[in-house]
Amino acid sequence: MISNLQIDSTTVLVSKSLDDFEKEIHSAFQNYTRVFLLMDMNTQVYCFPEFQKAFPASVKIETIVINPGEESKSIVQAEQIWKQLFEANATKSDCLIALGGGVVSDLGGFVAALYKRGINYFIFPTSLMAMTDAALGGKTGVDFLQIKNSIGVLYAPEKIMIATSFLKTLNEREYKNGLAEIYKHAIIADDSLWIDLKSNNFNYEILLKSIAVKAKVVNNDFYEKGERKILNFGHTIGHALESYALINNMDMLHGEAIVVGMMIEAELAFNAGILTQAIKEEIVNVLSTKFTKANLSKVDFKALSDFLLQDKKNTDKICFSLPSKIGKCEINQFFSLEEIKKATLVYLELV
Numbered sequence: 001m002i003s004n005l006q007i008d009s010t011t012v013l014v015s016k017s018l019d020d021f022e023k024e025i026h027s028a029f030q031n032y033t034r035v036f037l038l039m040d041m042n043t044q045v046y047c048f049p050e051f052q053k054a055f056p057a058s059v060k061i062e063t064i065v066i067n068p069g070e071e072s073k074s075i076v077q078a079e080q081i082w083k084q085l086f087e088a089n090a091t092k093s094d095c096l097i098a099l100g101g102g103v104v105s106d107l108g109g110f111v112a113a114l115y116k117r118g119i120n121y122f123i124f125p126t127s128l129m130a131m132t133d134a135a136l137g138g139k140t141g142v143d144f145l146q147i148k149n150s151i152g153v154l155y156a157p158e159k160i161m162i163a164t165s166f167l168k169t170l171n172e173r174e175y176k177n178g179l180a181e182i183y184k185h186a187i188i189a190d191d192s193l194w195i196d197l198k199s200n201n202f203n204y205e206i207l208l209k210s211i212a213v214k215a216k217v218v219n220n221d222f223y224e225k226g227e228r229k230i231l232n233f234g235h236t237i238g239h240a241l242e243s244y245a246l247i248n249n250m251d252m253l254h255g256e257a258i259v260v261g262m263m264i265e266a267e268l269a270f271n272a273g274i275l276t277q278a279i280k281e282e283i284v285n286v287l288s289t290k291f292t293k294a295n296l297s298k299v300d301f302k303a304l305s306d307f308l309l310q311d312k313k314n315t316d317k318i319c320f321s322l323p324s325k326i327g328k329c330e331i332n333q334f335f336s337l338e339e340i341k342k343a344t345l346v347y348l349e350l351v
């Protein structure tokens with residue numbers, strides 16, 4: 001059975017199998033003479049065969065394959081893809097499809113948005129991170145000067161087709177990476193999802209609820225003037241940590257950084273009197289049980305602070321979105337580096 005949601009101008013279809021999308025794939029792509037398909041070397045191996053079977057034989061697919069991993073989310077990589085598109089004489093009546101995780105969908109969206117001022121773009125997310133978060137909401141971009149997502153543009157895809165059958169080849173670490181954002185969605189906007197997560201393993205209904213949270217928030221505020229900022233819970237610290245990890249060759253995935261971010265930011269919320277001690281402890285305990293704690297003991301707080309000060313969300317102070325209870329989040333909470341350091345030290349003692 002297909003679930004159908006709308007995010008801004010984009011139709012999002014969710015199902016357990018790609019075969020369920022047969023009709024939708026046919027009607028979405030039959031009128032394109034050429035379809036360019038962006039994937040990484042892993043999704044080429046694990047997902048492309050299934051994708052190809054579901055695609056109408058009459059439509060020509062031209063593949064563009066990149067190296068897997070965050071390093072590919074760069075201007076240099078985007079340039080190479082634009083070059084390939086120009087060399088293939090791609091026109092505005094062709095389209096680009098991303099078949100992959102968040103790296104492929106962020107990069108693909110960025111490339112599609114700017115190629116000849118925009119060509120139609122479709123996403124088939126293959127990682128849990130992309131299905132629950134990265135592919136949804138139109139944020140595209142690349143990392144620049146080793147700062148995460150520092151160059152980018154909002155660009156709504158035509159359609160997103162989420163087939164959870166792709167998840168069967170995802171490894172345990174990447175699963176947990178995506179789960180981090182599902183926990184975030186529960187904490188900021190859906191207490192019933194939080195209850196589900198505490199007592200169940202990941203399942204399809206949990207994914208649907210998580211997608212619904214993201215869809216609702218983005219629909220209320222596509223351009224992130226207000227409410228959409230709640231999605232940044234865990235991300236102010238998380239993004240700084242990811243940028244720090246990028247330049248220090250630390251092996252840290254986006255979701256892993258976000259889990260640390262949520263724990264430190266829950267402490268900040270408690271220190272500021274926004275969150276009760278009991279709920280802060282519940283958040284920290286649940287996250288500590290469900291996720292492996294990252295060891296930050298070697299992280300230099302001064303260097304991390306430089307990234308915090310560069311975050312796109314800041315004006316002159318450091319801005320956070322913090323939960324006030326399970327299912328509710330307050331935006332525009334400002335803190336000094338001293339206050340952040342104090343909360344970080346509490347996290348370090350937990351490790």
Ligand SMILES: NC(=O)c1ccc[n+]([C@@H]2O[C@H](COP(=O)([O-])OP(=O)(O)OC[C@H]3O[C@@H](n4cnc5c(N)ncnc54)[C@H](O)[C@@H]3O)[C@@H](O)[C@H]2O)c1
Pocket residue numbers: 040041042043046047068069070073100101102103104106126127128129130133134135136137138139140148149166167168169170171174177254
């Ligand atoms: N645009 C947004 O709103 C948004 C939101 C959250 C995260 N992001 C971005 O998403 C990125 C992280 O996404 P990600 O975790 O999906 O990263 P990713 O695209 O690097 O995928 C993770 C790994 O899993 C592999 N993979 C993907 N699907 C697979 C499958 N079905 N089977 C086997 N292997 C598979 C990939 O090749 C890669 O090695 C980050 O760059 C982050 O900034 C963007």
